[in-house]
Amino acid sequence: xxxxxxxxxxxxxxxxxxxxxxxxxxxxxxxxxxxxxxxxxxxxxxxxxxxxxxxxxxxxxxxxxxxxxxxxxxxxxxxxxxxxxxxxxxxxxxxxxxxxxxxxxxxxxxxxxxxxxxxxxxxxxxxxxxxxxxxxxxxxxxxxxxxxxxxxxx
Amino acid sequence: xxxxxxxxxxxxxxxxxxxxxxxxxxxxxxxxxxxxxxxxxxxxxxxxxxxxxxxxxxxxxxxxxxxxxxxxxxxxxxxxxxxxxxxxxxxxxxxxxxxxxxxxxxxxxxxxxxxxxxxxxxxxxxxxxxxxxxxxxxxxxxxxxxxxxxxxxx
Amino acid sequence: xxxxxxxxxxxxxxxxxxxxxxxxxxxxxxxxxxxxxxxxxxxxxxxxxxxxxxxxxxxxxxxxxxxxxxxxxxxxxxxxxxxxxxxxxxxxxxxxxxxxxxxxxxxxxxxxxxxxxxxxxxxxxxxxxxxxxxxxxxxxxxxxxxxxxxxxxx
Numbered sequence: 078x079x080x081x082x083x084x085x086x087x088x089x090x091x092x093x094x095x096x097x098x099x100x101x102x103x104x105x106x107x108x109x110x111x112x113x114x115x116x117x118x119x120x121x122x123x124x125x126x127x128x129x130x131x132x133x134x135x136x137x138x139x140x141x142x143x144x145x146x147x148x149x150x151x152x153x154x155x156x157x158x159x160x161x162x163x164x165x166x167x168x169x170x171x172x173x174x175x176x177x178x179x180x181x182x183x184x185x186x187x188x189x190x191x192x193x194x195x196x197x198x199x200x201x202x203x204x205x206x207x208x209x210x211x212x213x214x215x216x217x218x219x220x221x222x223x224x225x226x227x228x229x230x231x
Numbered sequence: 232x233x234x235x236x237x238x239x240x241x242x243x244x245x246x247x248x249x250x251x252x253x254x255x256x257x258x259x260x261x262x263x264x265x266x267x268x269x270x271x272x273x274x275x276x277x278x279x280x281x282x283x284x285x286x287x288x289x290x291x292x293x294x295x296x297x298x299x300x301x302x303x304x305x306x307x308x309x310x311x312x313x314x315x316x317x318x319x320x321x322x323x324x325x326x327x328x329x330x331x332x333x334x335x336x337x338x339x340x341x342x343x344x345x346x347x348x349x350x351x352x353x354x355x356x357x358x359x360x361x362x363x364x365x366x367x368x369x370x371x372x373x374x375x376x377x378x379x380x381x382x383x384x385x
Numbered sequence: 386x387x388x389x390x391x392x393x394x395x396x397x398x399x400x401x402x403x404x405x406x407x408x409x410x411x412x413x414x415x416x417x418x419x420x421x422x423x424x425x426x427x428x429x430x431x432x433x434x435x436x437x438x439x440x441x442x443x444x445x446x447x448x449x450x451x452x453x454x455x456x457x458x459x460x461x462x463x464x465x466x467x468x469x470x471x472x473x474x475x476x477x478x479x480x481x482x483x484x485x486x487x488x489x490x491x492x493x494x495x496x497x498x499x500x501x502x503x504x505x506x507x508x509x510x511x512x513x514x515x516x517x518x519x520x521x522x523x524x525x526x527x528x529x530x531x532x533x534x535x536x537x538x539x
Contacts, residue, residue: 082236090318118463164398195490219498239389240470313487314469338503342529344500
């Protein structure tokens, strides 16, 4: 299978896990020594490191899920990711680079649905323990205005 | 071609037929002895069978199209499906299982566009008479609040 | 690689260039002697030629980019294309025909995000100078109501 298809397949499984509220599966899409970051296009362009959320290990991603489960806020709404096809770069020693557009709709308890976020995933991907995993996933949101509580992983 | 690509191709053709108002082509995406159901995530989770719409044969799907054509309500707006890539399960005797996210935008006559529905297709797919067809398509909408008249197939 | 995948890859690169504001790369997705047109579903159905925007050469596309850069209006907001999978027709002497659904979200400076446009690309595509390029791209928007200034290529 081509890298394009394999990465597309990875993205589809990633989105399905989050949208079905299988958050405990989410950290396993990453290698142990990973970087996961949510930031805005403007911050990313200016080279600001911080962003809205930052994790640099598999353990931190698991902690994030535990926090979400105990906070319980995520139950009030659900989300739906629509993920486009990736643009794949040349594979290097640090994995396959990929850039993939996404849109996330948010469905409120009262039925209203809105556009929660749009943006692009900037990824480096590597095969480990038999499947593709994210070495780095930078979630660059188009909007600089975030909900104060980002209830779910993007 | 991989199952992933073949199912993605099927979904693309399915969405194109509906959005181009070729509703008469819609039943042929299903085998004769099919199940087609529209339900909400909440009802689906609780195991409620009913849902918003239910058909268990190709003939019922054709009847549905006839009803839509005579009701004529579908002309007041148009729809646009954006369908993600499927997550494919292991093929069994009852076909290939697939789960695919979707988003449908509705375009009103006055030009306003809104998010009409988001959700996931839960499918079982089989090759019959030379092409892939749906044995079962359960349309699980994220929102529990539907327009009273679901004008089109999802 | 199948035509389906190659066209999907072309569409992904096309959308990424526009959304990353690499407008200068946009004309190179077309052959020299191309047709690019933005129109509405209603006008397209009735066979009206005109539409919202029309270009019939690579040079006209470049001029369009120059005009956008000098007008500078495009900086006030950003856009995000989500492009579905194409339905590919039988390749003829005039290239591969493809029909592809799209959705474009618009992100305002104040952070609000709305559905800017939905529709379908009606394309004829040909390999030239080592990569696929559009011989013809007709952008058929579902809505007949456009912003008076279409700031970006669709």
